[in-house]
Amino acid sequence: MDKTKIKEKIESLRREIEYHNYRYYVLDSPVITDSEYDRLMRELIELEEKYPEFLSPNSPTQRIGAKPLEEFSTVAHTIPMLSLANAMNKDEVIEFDKRVKKLLGVHEIDYVMEVKIDGLAVELVYINGEFVLGSTRGDGFVGEDITQNLRTIKSIPMRLLESEHVVIPERLEVRGEIYMGKKEFLELNRQREITGEPLFANPRNAASGSVRQLDPKITASRKLNIFCYAMGQIIGIDLKTHMEFLDYLKKWGFRVNPYTKLCRNLEEIFEHYNFIKSIRDEIPYEIDGTVIKVNRLDYQAQLGQVSRSPRWAIAYKFEAHEEQSIIKDIIVGVGRTGALTPVAILDPVNIGGVVVERATLHNEDEIKRKDIMIGDHVIVTRAGDVIPEVVRVITEKRTGSERTFFMPDKCPVCGEPVVRPEGEAIRRCVNINCPAQIKGRIIHFASKRAMDIEGLGEKLVDQLVDKGIVKDVSDLYYLTKEQLANLERMADKSAQNLIDAINNSKKRPFNRFIYALGIRHVGEHISTLLAERYKNIEELMVAKEDELINIPEIGPEVASSIVFFFHDEKNRQTIEKMIKAGVKIEYKEEGKKPLDGLIFVFTGTLKRFTRDEAKRMVESLGAKTSNSVSKKINFVVAGEEAGSKLDKAKQMGIKVIDEEEFIRMIKEAGI
Ligand code: IVH
Numbered sequence: 001m002d003k004t005k006i007k008e009k010i011e012s013l014r015r016e017i018e019y020h021n022y023r024y025y026v027l028d029s030p031v032i033t034d035s036e037y038d039r040l041m042r043e044l045i046e047l048e049e050k051y052p053e054f055l056s057p058n059s060p061t062q063r064i065g066a067k068p069l070e071e072f073s074t075v076a077h078t079i080p081m082l083s084l085a086n087a088m089n090k091d092e093v094i095e096f097d098k099r100v101k102k103l104l105g106v107h108e109i110d111y112v113m114e115v116k117i118d119g120l121a122v123e124l125v126y127i128n129g130e131f132v133l134g135s136t137r138g139d140g141f142v143g144e145d146i147t148q149n150l151r152t153i154k155s156i157p158m159r160l161l162e163s164e165h166v167v168i169p170e171r172l173e174v175r176g177e178i179y180m181g182k183k184e185f186l187e188l189n190r191q192r193e194i195t196g197e198p199l200f201a202n203p204r205n206a207a208s209g210s211v212r213q214l215d216p217k218i219t220a221s222r223k224l225n226i227f228c229y230a231m232g233q234i235i236g237i238d239l240k241t242h243m244e245f246l247d248y249l250k251k252w253g254f255r256v257n258p259y260t261k262l263c264r265n266l267e268e269i270f271e272h273y274n275f276i277k278s279i280r281d282e283i284p285y286e287i288d289g290t291v292i293k294v295n296r297l298d299y300q301a302q303l304g305q306v307s308r309s310p311r312w313a314i315a316y317k318f319e320a321h322e323e324q325s326i327i328k329d330i331i332v333g334v335g336r337t338g339a340l341t342p343v344a345i346l347d348p349v350n351i352g353g354v355v356v357e358r359a360t361l362h363n364e365d366e367i368k369r370k371d372i373m374i375g376d377h378v379i380v381t382r383a384g385d386v387i388p389e390v391v392r393v394i395t396e397k398r399t400g401s402e403r404t405f406f407m408p409d410k411c412p413v414c415g416e417p418v419v420r421p422e423g424e425a426i427r428r429c430v431n432i433n434c435p436a437q438i439k440g441r442i443i444h445f446a447s448k449r450a451m452d453i454e455g456l457g458e459k460l461v462d463q464l465v466d467k468g469i470v471k472d473v474s475d476l477y478y479l480t481k482e483q484l485a486n487l488e489r490m491a492d493k494s495a496q497n498l499i500d501a502i503n504n505s506k507k508r509p510f511n512r513f514i515y516a517l518g519i520r521h522v523g524e525h526i527s528t529l530l531a532e533r534y535k536n537i538e539e540l541m542v543a544k545e546d547e548l549i550n551i552p553e554i555g556p557e558v559a560s561s562i563v564f565f566f567h568d569e570k571n572r573q574t575i576e577k578m579i580k581a582g583v584k585i586e587y588k589e590e591g592k593k594p595l596d597g598l599i600f601v602f603t604g605t606l607k608r609f610t611r612d613e614a615k616r617m618v619e620s621l622g623a624k625t626s627n628s629v630s631k632k633i634n635f636v637v638a639g640e641e642a643g644s645k646l647d648k649a650k651q652m653g654i655k656v657i658d659e660e661e662f663i664r665m666i667k668e669a670g671i
Helices: 003-026 034-050 090-104 182-195 203-211 216-221 242-252 266-282 297-303 364-369 435-446 458-466 473-478 481-485 492-504 510-516 524-533 537-541 545-549 556-567 569-580 611-620 644-652 659-668
Strands: 074-076 111-117 120-127 130-136 142-144 171-180 224-235 261-263 287-294 313-317 322-334 340-351 354-360 377-383 387-393 507-509 584-586 599-603 624-626 635-638 655-657
Touching: 003 034, 090 266, 090 287, 090 297, 090 313, 111 242, 111 266, 120 203, 120 224, 171 182, 171 203, 182 203, 203 216, 203 224, 224 242, 242 297, 261 266, 266 287, 287 297, 322 435, 340 377, 340 387, 354 377, 354 387, 435 458, 435 473, 473 569, 481 492, 507 510, 510 524, 510 537, 510 584, 537 556, 537 569, 545 556, 545 624, 556 569, 599 611, 599 644, 611 624, 611 659, 635 644, 644 655, 655 659
Parallel strands: 507 584, 599 624, 599 635, 635 655
Antiparallel strands: 074 142, 111 261, 111 287, 120 130, 120 171, 130 142, 171 224, 287 313, 322 340, 322 377, 340 354, 377 387
């Protein structure tokens, strides 16, 4: 095939894949199976690897490829990104409508009504249909360049869809809201709780924290999405109305919110507002109201703006799901990882149908930032419609009898001193024998997604640990029926049931076993990666940091936490004790792979692939990779300008191969 044909083939594959991304991520209605999609993707990856001269940052293969940045650069918006004035009630909307009609000198106006999504505004720039720049709103005039992070959001087109009668403008600036769904937010926090990372207060903070990551891999791992709703500068197309613009957006492949409606008068506006309000809780992302926009673009231009808001639009907000309460006390809980978390004990209050009695205050910095004192009157909401959160203090209601809260210097459970590592917001009890930590670890170990020991609830764990019967998770497998039957509220039958449940949990897949160990920063996903990479627990226990870092998605922090965990004699004994008691970890029956047992080191620059791609390839064939040359290494693959590693390999008599030989080898092995 000649090069132009190859280029055409690559282009057409990219278009095809982007179209299927659009079907899946924008329309939510795929037309091919996952395996067909994977096949197209593999074909494209192969061609791009073979012909790197045709690589493009907008290729669907590059959505998570970019390297971490040192810092974000700034971007000046061609047209400032304004904010919206608010209407809090019907009267203010009537006022808005009157003002608009008076300024334009007309009696009838069409409005477009949209939902107001609670996320963060971004701008996407397309030149001749290609995505070239993405930025945050910033202060409205200057934002940050987050192009490579936005590429990871699959519902953002990297290239505008082409179809008949649809013009591709020379320059197109589209604005929209990046958000995280309620379910995704709760799941992310659940994972962070497990890995001991600070929780996000609400979906908006989670979305904004995720998009402002220097490492696009982190952004890619967060489930973000976008709705597009406004324009910046557009050159090369003549539009008459906002509705027409939204229709174009859909045709170009952007996600536009389905609850958008053309309203011809106030009556229709109030009707749509009430409708949206009635379904608010069922909508899978947070909205804090609606937005009313004048439909005709010439009218919009005529109306212009006052201060930093357009005169042609207004946010018609919902009353927040917020209620008043009083902080009766602040207690401190100790989690599985030793993290001390202050929790507000509230006067019970009904928020949108749910009674709330406590709310996490996250950490001492949060308490300081929100200026919270014991005895304060506060506004409480439910973040992600679920998690109780103190929004702010009503300082006007202070009487002087409020008390400042101080985080304890000693663990409230075991009395040992606590530490707050530099740069971290959280104090931790570092006594791994602290009963609170032991209890937390056991509850995690027994939880459904870990070893799934039915019936081993919090109350029971409290008794087992307080009585000194269980000191670590391995003790569970040595419990006798008699021991259990002696506990409070434990009948003979339930003791037997629990023993059965513990026995049943002896056989669990490797990934769940790893997850159950409760290694810091190792959630379900990382556990699965580790189970795929290592044959058995013994291999994982001796894994080196540099080897772990080579696993895609595992960073230095996670790697060192894994090594630290298995380095601890006590943890190793616990695992051994479990195995002695008959715990059988189930390993995947994997067919032997062509490069099983071999270890590769890559050095120098390869022409056809990045080092990470090459590593991934040999790993998928069963081999391992390392960053340093030692006697254990079977092959050193030397690219251009290979340095000291090559010298060392030669000295040690290790087989050195060049890129050509390497390619021959992996082709033979089946890639
Ligand atoms: S239009 C000039 N439409 O609300 C008008 N904004 O306070 C530009 N937002 O910064 C914004 N949903 O982050 C518009 N359907 C929607 C919106 C929306 C959410 C946010 C956006 C903006 C803020 C304005």
